[in-house]
Every structure is written in structure tokens, then in C-alpha cells.
Amino acid sequence: MSLEISHLSFAYGRRTRLVLDDVSFSVKEGDLLAVLGPNGVGKSTMFRCILGFLRNYRGSIRLNGLDIKTLDHKEIAKHVAYIPQSTHPVFNYTVLDVVLMGLTNQVRLLGTPNQDHIGEAYAAMESLGIAHLRNAGYSEISGGERQLALIARALVQKAKILIMDEPTANLDYGNQFRVMCRISDLARDGYIIILSTHNPDHAFLYANRTLMIYGGRVIADGTPEGVLDADLIREVYGMDVHIEDYQYGSRRHKLCIPIDGGIGKHE
């Protein structure tokens, strides 16, 4: 399983401003790639290209060596699953139904999910600790539970590459970390995870690779410890931070601490 993006450039419509400008990177099994960058730098656009939603880009995206422009949605869905931000849905399906939707590729064109499919959905919900919510309405459960339901939906899809658009947005402090823990477990199980986040600490804590996108370009690519430093954060986010080495028990990692409330000076 491999995903290679090379010289990816994209502009909406006929506008000349490139949302993505010559982006290249590749990921391998077990990678948890945290994509950082301010709002509107093209993170979501990049995901939409990788998922095959946007097709008029320049450059190439290769899935196991195959150009994704030559693959239809059914084919892409076998390898790449999409986990959107947990939003409030219009139709209040049960959590079980939401997870079952991930099996659509395996359900016959004119059929409905059978008992085997339901068993698979239960197993995925069990592994994420949400099986007790199976008959609850998806719009009644908490944001963290919704995110886990969406992850369960991606797991039953049996795709090995999971694209997550800000999986921790809209989650409370505790649920952000619980959801991230689950995601890093998946990377350890061999999934390839590409997620966007606004929190450098999430990259430090869970990612083995990070990509900093700024102005549509990749300006840093490497391990979070290696590339995320105070200078980069000042350049991208316009704020002063102190990167602190932290040890707790046997665990060592870095933390990003805003200085003077983060914006440098108090007026």
C-alpha cells in the first residue's frame, strides 16, 4: 500500500491563484501524517484531490502506483476512506446505520446490508468502544462519539488509507485526546493516516510525520520533533511559542507553549 503525491498543483475555476502549488510527498504503511497550516492554505483541497473529488489538478497522485485519475469512486473507496469533521446531520440515522454505510461498496447494487455486514459493523464499533450506542440517534450522541462512529464507518470500508479532515475540530478537550489515541492505535495496526490539525501538540504526541503547508506549498516535511520549531510556527501562525521538552514517566515528547498569551506582546 502506498500513496505518492508529486508536483500537485490546483486552482479553483480559471483563477490564477494556486491553492496548491507543487506539493509532493509520499506515505507508507504505519504512517500517521499530521498536516498543519493556517486556515485556507489548501489542506482540505489537497484531501479532496487525494479522495478523487477534484480531478482537474496538475501533477500526479498515485495509489499503489496507479494514477487515481484512472480510478472511479468505487475503486478509490476500496483503498481510501474519508472521515469528515463530525457535523450535525440532517437525517438522524442510528449509529449502527451510519457505520453500515461504510459497507456500501460491499453491498450488492440493489441490495441492503445482510447479517454478516451487521456483524462487521458491530465488531468495528466494539473495537472503538461505541457498541452500546448502536441504536442511539447519530445526532443525539456527543461530538467525540460521532467522530468515533465515523472512524468505525471508515474501518468497515476496509480501506487502508484514512483521510481525516480535522478529526478533533468541535471536540471538547478530553475527547480530542481520546479520539487521537484511537487514531494512533490504528496507525500502529498498519493503517496509513493523513489528518489535518491546528494543534502542533497533536503532531508531537501522535504523529510520526508532519507536513507544514503554507501558501499552498509544503514548507516543512519530516518528523514533528525535527521540523516543528519556534521559527516555523512564528513564520506560519505569526505567534511566539516556546517548544518544551517534556518527560512524564517513561514518555518523552515536546510541547508547544504560547509565550505571552501567544501574540507576543500585551498592549
Next chain:
Amino acid sequence: MADAGSTRSPHTEPAGTPPEVRLHTADVTSTPSLSDREVPDYRLRFILLVLAAASCVIVSFIVGRFSIGISDAVLILLSPIAHFVMSVDLPILGDIIHILLSPILPVMETWDDAMYSVVFNIRLPRILAAFLVGAALSTAGAAYQGMFQNPLVSPDILGASAGAGFGAALAIYFYLGTGAITIFAFAGGLVAVGTAYAVSRLTRGNPTLGMVLAGILVGSLFSASTSYIKLVADTNDQLPAITYWLMGSLAGATMEDVYFAGVVIIIGLIPLYLLRWRMNVLTLGEDEAKSMGINTHLLRLIVILCATLVTAVAVSISGIIGWVGLVIPHFCRMIFGYDYRRVIPAAVIMGGGFLLLVDDFARTIATTEVPLGILTSFVGAPIFAYLLMMGGRRS
């Protein structure tokens, strides 16, 4: 702080064993009432719904200006079967079977020709037409609401009713007769939706939003055209005919209407039923449905085609009947949940039964027929207001 890697400031360990950093997701806060919730007995609910709809059918044969007892109605309906069975010549046991069946089958006529005519020529086509139209409108409404991810969408969102109204007005204006009115209305509905779909394909951005806007655009164009025909129509006969047609009625329903509408509606409803699981996924929106491997363009085209076909043919035999396609899917969801695997069959039965009931009122509450479109709005609007208030309280 240029080189963050070199500034090491290891903190001293706190006393005692550090707690496990990894947390378990079972800790994710959840409302206890949501845990291990039971699934309602949908099978029982569906059986009750079918029984309710069946009683609507029986009641519809009895009520009306010309009173017919329940036993007479049943016997009259069975009489063709009796005639058929009795006329079949079976070589060996024929006579015995005929004698054995004679107590159950209405062999002796206990009714007069007028009653027979009312049941077969007036009430049966009208009942079948009401059921077909109700089923078609509510199923199309459910399909459109899912596709547009908007529960406030009705089956004429893409201009089907406006187009059909224009077609009917045109046929009335040219004195083309009843059969032509139906055909013109059907064609008008299809042309309107086809135009809306074509216009929406030329728009940029979100395809569903483009479709809604194109539907509004085409709908208002056809409504304006209908108004123009009303303006130039003969005020003695054409204008009242157009106005009455637009208000919706099943008073003139014939068996020919039923055959025509029945075939088209069944052809349109079968794909909607077969694609019920995929429609669930489509309600998640364009991107998510694609990411699960759905060909959204094709699926949306099939749903529009089928929903438009059944809406246009329903409107062509009944005139414009509002609210059924908007309100019944909501009731279905309240009773059967949001899953289209249940919503589609429920919408067929509930929509059919509901319109049948409203049509019974239409032909009995006043000395003259009350147009169906007026009654469904009188019933539908308060129900909808109630639903909106309930929905507001829940969220």
C-alpha cells in the same frame, strides 16, 4: 529557542507510579439513556400501517352520496371472480367444486345494476387513483428530501407541478379533451424537470444547490406561462376548467387513468425501492457518498428520473395536490426512523392511505365536491406547523 531539540528540561517524575497515559474510549462521555437503546418493533408498526390503509380502502367503497352496505360492496367486488370460477368448466370435479364454492362466492346477485356501476365504474377507479397518487407523491417527496438533504423539499421542487399545470392549461385552452389533458400535463411535468436538470448542469459549485435554484427558476417560468393562458382563456368555460384542474381533484378518475398512471408509477417506484440503501448514503452529501464508492451523478440522475416520472403522472391524472409529498415522509420518519429501507415502503402505504382518506372527505363533507388540493392544504398545514414546533423543541 532557535534549536528546540537541544534545550532539554526533563521534569522530575511526580511521586507514585504515573497513571497510564492511554485513555480508553469507553470514557467518552455519553448519555445513559442512549446506551443499549432498544429497537422499536418496526414490523408490528408496519403491519398496523397496512391494516389502517386497508380499512381506508374498505371505508372508501362504502361512504358517498350513494350508500352501499359493507357486505354488498364486498360481494360486488367478488362477483367477477365468482362469475369466472363458475364459468370455468372443469372436466372431473367441476360441479363439486362449484357447489362447494357457492356459499362463499356471491353467485346470486343481491344488488342492482346501479350499485354495481357505482362500485366498479366510479368508486374503484377513484380509490385506485387516490391510492396511486398518494403513494407516488409521498415516495417522490421522501426521495427528493433525502437527495437534497433537506426535509422541507416537496416532490415538485424541480418544477414538475408547474410544468404539468402549464401542460394541462394548454390542453384545456385548445379544447383537446380529457385524455389529452393528462398527456399534456405529464409531458409538461417532464419538460419542466428536464429543463431544470439541464440548467443545473451548467451551474458551477454545489450541484444540489444548483438544482434547487434551477427548479425554482423553471417553476416560476411555467407558473407565469399558466397565468398567461388563464388571462387569454375564455372566461366562460376554459378559465373555470383550468382553475378547477389546478386545485386538484379525482372526481373524473377513470379506469384508463388508473391503467396509465398505475403502470408508470410502478415503473418509477421499483427503482426507488431497490436503491433504498444507496439513498441512505446519498443523504450524507456529495463528498461522503463518493468517498464510500457511490457514483453520485448516476444515482442522483436515477432518483430524479424516477421521482419525476411518478410525480408527473400523479399530477397529470389528479391536478395539483400539495402537502402530501411534504408531510407524509415526515410522518414516516417519526414512526419508522430515518432509514430509507423502511421509509420508502412506509411512504407508499401511508401516502396512499392518507390521500384516500382525504378524498373520502372531499366527496362527502359538502354537497359539491371540494377540490383535493384545498383539503390537503387544510389538513397538511396544521400538521406541518405542529411538526416544525416539535422539531424545534428537540434540537
